[in-house]
Amino acid sequence: xxxxxxxxxxxxxxxxxxxxxxxxxxxxxxxxxxxxxxxxxxxxxxxxxxxxxxxxxxxxxxxxxxxxxxxxxxxxxxxxxxxxxxxxxxxxxxxxxxxxxxxxxxxxxxxxxxxxxxxxxxxxxxxxxxxxxxxxxxxxxxxxxxxxxxxxxxxxxxxxxxxxxxxxxxxxxxxxxxxxxxxxxxxxxxxxxxxxxxxxxxxxxxxxxxxxxxxxxxxxxxxxxxxxxxxxxxxxxxxxxxxxxxxxxxxxxxxxxxxxxxxxxxxxxxxxxxxxxxxxxxxxxxxxxxxxxxxxxxxxxxxxxxxxxxxxxxxxxxxxxxxxxxxxxxxxxxxxxxxxxxxxxxxxxxxxxxxxxxxxxxxxxxxxxxxxxxxxxxxxxxxxxxxxxxxxxxxxxxxxxxxxxxxxxxxxxxxxxxxxxxxxxxxxxxxxxxxxxxxxxxxxxxxxxxxxxxxxxxxxxxxxxxxxxxxxxxxxxxxxxxxxxxxxxxxxxxxxxxxxxxxxxxxxxxxxxxxxxxxxxxxxxxxxxxxxxxxxxxxxxxxxxxxxxxxxxxxxxxxxxxxxxxxxxxxxxxxxxxxxxxxxxxxxxxxxxxxxxxxxxxxxxxxxxxxxxxxxxxxxxxxxxxxxxxxxxxxxxxxxxxxxxxxxxxxxxxxxxxxxxxxxxxxxxxxxxxxxxxxxxxxxxxxxxxxxxxxxxx
Amino acid sequence: xxxxxxxxxxxxxxxxxxxxxxxxxxxxxxxxxxxxxxxxxxxxxxxxxxxxxxxxxxxxxxxxxxxxxxxxxxxxxxxxxxxxxxxxxxxxxxxxxxxxxxxxxxxxxxxxxxxxxxxx
Amino acid sequence: xxxxxxxxxxxxxxxxxxxxxxxxxxxxxxxxxxxxxxxxxxxxxxxxxxxxxxxxxxxxxxxxxxxxxxxxxxxxxxxxxxxxxxxxxxxxxxxxxxxxxxxxxxxxxxxxxxxxxxxxxxxxxxxxxxxxxxxxxxxxxxxxxxxxxxxxxxxxxxxxxxxxxxx
Numbered sequence: 001x002x003x004x005x006x007x008x009x010x011x012x013x014x015x016x017x018x019x020x021x022x023x024x025x026x027x028x029x030x031x032x033x034x035x036x037x038x039x040x041x042x043x044x045x046x047x048x049x050x051x052x053x054x055x056x057x058x059x060x061x062x063x064x065x066x067x068x069x070x071x072x073x074x075x076x077x078x079x080x081x082x083x084x085x086x087x088x089x090x091x092x093x094x095x096x097x098x099x100x101x102x103x104x105x106x107x108x109x110x111x112x113x114x115x116x117x118x119x120x121x122x123x124x125x126x127x128x129x130x131x132x133x134x135x136x137x138x139x140x141x142x143x144x145x146x147x148x149x150x151x152x153x154x155x156x157x158x159x160x161x162x163x164x165x166x167x168x169x170x171x172x173x174x175x176x177x178x179x180x181x182x183x184x185x186x187x188x189x190x191x192x193x194x195x196x197x198x199x200x201x202x203x204x205x206x207x208x209x210x211x212x213x214x215x216x217x218x219x220x221x222x223x224x225x226x227x228x229x230x231x232x233x234x235x236x237x238x239x240x241x242x243x244x245x246x247x248x249x250x251x252x253x254x255x256x257x258x259x260x261x262x263x264x265x266x267x268x269x270x271x272x273x274x275x276x277x278x279x280x281x282x283x284x285x286x287x288x289x290x291x292x293x294x295x296x297x298x299x300x301x302x303x304x305x306x307x308x309x310x311x312x313x314x315x316x317x318x319x320x321x322x323x324x325x326x327x328x329x330x331x332x333x334x335x336x337x338x339x340x341x342x343x344x345x346x347x348x349x350x351x352x353x354x355x356x357x358x359x360x361x362x363x364x365x366x367x368x369x370x371x372x373x374x375x376x377x378x379x380x381x382x383x384x385x386x387x388x389x390x391x392x393x394x395x396x397x398x399x400x401x402x403x404x405x406x407x408x409x410x411x412x413x414x415x416x417x418x419x420x421x422x423x424x425x426x427x428x429x430x431x432x433x434x435x436x437x438x439x440x441x442x443x444x445x446x447x448x449x450x451x452x453x454x455x456x457x458x459x460x461x462x463x464x465x466x467x468x469x470x471x472x473x474x475x476x477x478x479x480x481x482x483x484x485x486x487x488x489x490x491x492x493x494x495x496x497x498x499x500x501x502x503x504x505x506x507x508x509x510x511x512x513x514x515x516x517x518x519x520x521x522x523x524x525x526x527x528x529x530x531x532x533x534x535x536x537x538x539x540x541x542x543x544x545x546x547x548x549x550x551x552x553x554x555x556x557x558x559x560x561x562x563x564x565x566x567x568x569x570x571x572x573x574x575x576x577x578x579x580x581x582x583x584x585x586x587x588x589x590x591x592x593x594x595x596x597x598x599x600x601x602x603x604x605x606x607x608x609x610x611x612x613x614x615x616x617x618x619x620x621x622x623x624x625x626x627x628x629x630x631x632x633x634x635x636x637x638x639x640x641x642x643x644x645x646x647x648x649x650x651x652x653x654x655x656x657x658x659x660x661x662x663x664x665x666x667x668x669x670x671x672x673x674x675x676x677x678x679x680x681x682x683x684x685x686x687x688x689x690x691x692x693x694x695x696x697x698x
Numbered sequence: 699x700x701x702x703x704x705x706x707x708x709x710x711x712x713x714x715x716x717x718x719x720x721x722x723x724x725x726x727x728x729x730x731x732x733x734x735x736x737x738x739x740x741x742x743x744x745x746x747x748x749x750x751x752x753x754x755x756x757x758x759x760x761x762x763x764x765x766x767x768x769x770x771x772x773x774x775x776x777x778x779x780x781x782x783x784x785x786x787x788x789x790x791x792x793x794x795x796x797x798x799x800x801x802x803x804x805x806x807x808x809x810x811x812x813x814x815x816x817x818x
Numbered sequence: 819x820x821x822x823x824x825x826x827x828x829x830x831x832x833x834x835x836x837x838x839x840x841x842x843x844x845x846x847x848x849x850x851x852x853x854x855x856x857x858x859x860x861x862x863x864x865x866x867x868x869x870x871x872x873x874x875x876x877x878x879x880x881x882x883x884x885x886x887x888x889x890x891x892x893x894x895x896x897x898x899x900x901x902x903x904x905x906x907x908x909x910x911x912x913x914x915x916x917x918x919x920x921x922x923x924x925x926x927x928x929x930x931x932x933x934x935x936x937x938x939x940x941x942x943x944x945x946x947x948x949x950x951x952x953x954x955x956x957x958x959x960x961x962x963x964x965x966x967x968x969x970x971x972x973x974x975x976x977x978x979x980x981x982x983x984x985x
Contacts, residue, residue: 008713008714009710011709011710014709015709015710045753048781049708049711051781052708052711052750052781053711055781055803056711057710063803168766168772168795169776169795169796170773171797171798175816204772228798229792229797229798316886317886320885320886563869609873610873611870651886651887651888652888653881653888655887656887656889656923656925657881657889660871660872660874661872662872663871663872666869666888668886672883673883674868674880674888676869676871676881
């Protein structure tokens with residue numbers, strides 16, 4: 001039979017990625033002055049497991065590379081080599097190499113051999129330099145070199161005497177004999193001499209011995225293989241039967257002799273002679289591993305790996321259930337059913353249970369944000385070394401749970417922000433000392449929950465933003481007009497404008513073509529917002545607010561013409577029916593309402609969405625203006641009427657269709673109909689366009 | 699139909715072992731560490747246990763030691779999955795009561811033929 | 819999930835003689851009969867009200883909920899450029915499983931009426947006569963003579979506007 005192992009590749013890659021991350025964070029947390037053996041073990045185990053998998057699944061380059069890593073780690077683990085910061089650095093480098101190798105393996109490609117060699121070189125340097133360990137490749141034992149050239153091998157005589165307790169390890173002598181018999185005609189002579197008296201007989205013990213004459217010229221390795229598992233549980237003598245001479249028990253009995261002498265394996269020439277079960281730890285002062293290891297085990301919660309598609313199917317199904325449930329609720333309002341108390345109670349219960357079920361299912365998609373944060377210690381470390389800055393990264397709230405998709409999409413923006421802080425925020429050591437600040441700078445990365453949102457902050461105690469400089473730059477670049485007046489906060493927000501960059505000279509670190517505008521766009525595409533505040537000379541803080549999940553949200557249902565749309569509740573500031581005197585026809589820019597002294601432009605959704613008009617609501621004061629905010633800019637959406645507010649399950653339009661301007665997705669209402677969710681950001685752009693057309697026409 | 703318990707913290711290895719053995723007609727249960735395996739082994743009777751050595755929570759050798767101490771696993775074949783570099787683990791495993799070992803990397807066919815031999 | 823070549827393998831179960839046969843669903847549109855490979859058909863639904871999409875193409879009716887999935891429906895009459903007529907009790911929506919850029923999609927098509935399920939070998943499909951005047955051949959992949967009827971093989975990729983992956 002044959003099994004296609006490729007089906008396990010994706011799982012292998014997934015767990016390898018995790019293992020690499022584990023190695024990396026293990027190395028980063030390693031204190032070379034007080035090495036925790038459990039930490040080394042964890043790192044070793046991760047490397048070992050990648051090696052095992054890669055070899056099995058045929059990724060030879062990965063296997064070869066991890067083999068060398070593993071050897072080094074094994075030496076450290078066994079105390080044969082003490083660990084230094086240099087070794088940690090080389091190992092960290094090997095983490096990158098490993099990631100690179102895995103990328104190749106994922107694509108089913110081979111890495112250039114020279115590149116692999118370059119990656120291997122630093123590891124090999126360490127391995128070759130002053131190793132206390134004996135070379136694992138000991139000269140081959142000459143135990144099989146007994147046949148003279150003139151003699152022709154025709155078989156083997158094997159004297160096999162199991163120790164009494166052999167069967168207690170699950171090995172059955174009969175199985176071995178049978179296996180031997182598969183290689184040729186076998187003569188079996190049983191030796192019952194060791195059988196005890198009946199009353200002393202222990203049924204669990206093995207008392208028999210055999211002389212086995214195998215009449216086949218097989219290689220010695222074949223026989224060694226058969227007895228490999230039991231070599232230290234039996235006396236075994238192997239004698240070649242040669243055509244010219246009678247078998248003589250001589251040098252080959254070495255095996256048997258050794259067995260009697262010592263319990264250690266005989267022909268294991270590849271193995272270092274360590275029989276101590278616990279590796280000796282002779283590296284620097286040993287710290288009691290208790291505190292750290294409990295910390296590690298607490299994160300080892302039980303988990304199963306589930307295909308995301310299955311989870312999403314489940315979420316969909318629960319979404320359907322919620323719709324059915326709301327439909328039943330709607331029906332139960334029928335007067336005829338009002339009297340049926342038990343039915344009503346049951347429906348109430350159903351309502352609660354479906355909500356609980358929905359929440360529970362949504363929870364499955366949630367992952368701790370540490371999945372994203374874990375890369376930063378390494379990144380900050382490497383960057384600050386490169387820039388010769390002294391920077392500490394302080395993280396908090398790593399266990400805050402976020403939707404998996406949010407984690408995937410927020411990582412790049414965060415990388416950019418942290419890079420920025422390290423590169424541009426924190427000053428050089430000299431500058432800091434000159435300004436009376438502590439030599440080492442700090443970057444904080446925090447995550448926490450706040451009323452249905454997750455908040456992520458990136459803060460540094462660096463030089464801060466200079467509003468005057470920002471304004472100057474924006475004017476020079478023609479991003480804002482000369483006469484615009486900005487307060488400090490507005491000036492800070494300028495950095496999010498496309499085409500704006502505070503860099504006085506592009507460094508190779510942050511100057512990778514990604515600007516703050518991209519960061520902002522990414523955050524907004526997740527339905528979130530980003531703000532910055534800063535104090536010159538003290539530091540800068542970015543605050544990102546994201547929805548907890550991308551799968552459900554609170555929505556306001558609105559009637560637009562004959563249609564129903566959903567406006568995300570988070571975008572809505574307020575809704576009102578304007579008095580006639582609030583409504584203004586602004587020359588050249590369309591309609592606006594004056595609210596508390598401020599003119600807010602109004603976008604008519606029937607027009608923007610090309611919706612068939614319902615009853616006559618042509619005048620603003622006959623309908624409702626929903627005030628929404630996007631990008632710190634407020635404007636009104638004119639709708640016919642407000643309907644209910646409810647939690648909705650967000651569905652992508654792009655699964656079977658394509659994206660639509662002004663629409664961020666769809667949902668299914670209680671009656672099973674599809675309703676579109678309005679994209680306030682997209683509508684803001686539409687609104688601006690209308691304004692511009694008016695301007696052109698007027 | 700013989701019942702086998704496959705123990706490995708690596709899901710890919712475990713799934714491969716389980717899948718391969720199921721394909722060969724065995725009934726296979728899985729466990730991701732020694733502790734879990736021990737629990738399963740106590741509430742079920744397996745005809746063979748095949749375990750990885752390096753695992754979190756409880757390693758394979760401790761698992762073997764514990765299983766051998768159980769009356770119902772006195773004669774049961776307990777196999778370790780080792781790597782060449784983990785060779786010192788073989789003697790350690792043997793001392794703990796392992797029946798034998800299978801060296802990684804192995805291919806599915808090797809695995810099945812070894813298990814077939816052991817189970818007879 | 820069915821791909822084009824699945825139509826051939828689907829026929830294999832029906833014995834050696836019919837090895838090359840494939841099953842097709844036929845429907846009518848303005849007195850013409852069209853066929854689509856049954857392997858591509860996910861389900862048939864009665865016409866139900868749709869949710870209009872702003873600024874959509876004229877032949878796109880809108881979106882419906884198919885067990886939790888948001889599925890677009892097109893009106894094949896409008897797509898082909900025939901005059902529309904009101905949806906009635908015979909009007910059905912054929913839901914297709916299609917593959918676009920490596921992803922499975924569901925798309926619905928409104929047709930006048932279902933007519934038949936037929937079986938014929940792929941080899942009996944003839945190239946469609948390119949008649950510029952006849953709108954019905956615009957989305958034809960070929961034609962088949964089947965018990966005296968002329969059936970147009972609908973070019974689903976074209977009709978549904980599917981972006982195809984470069985193989």
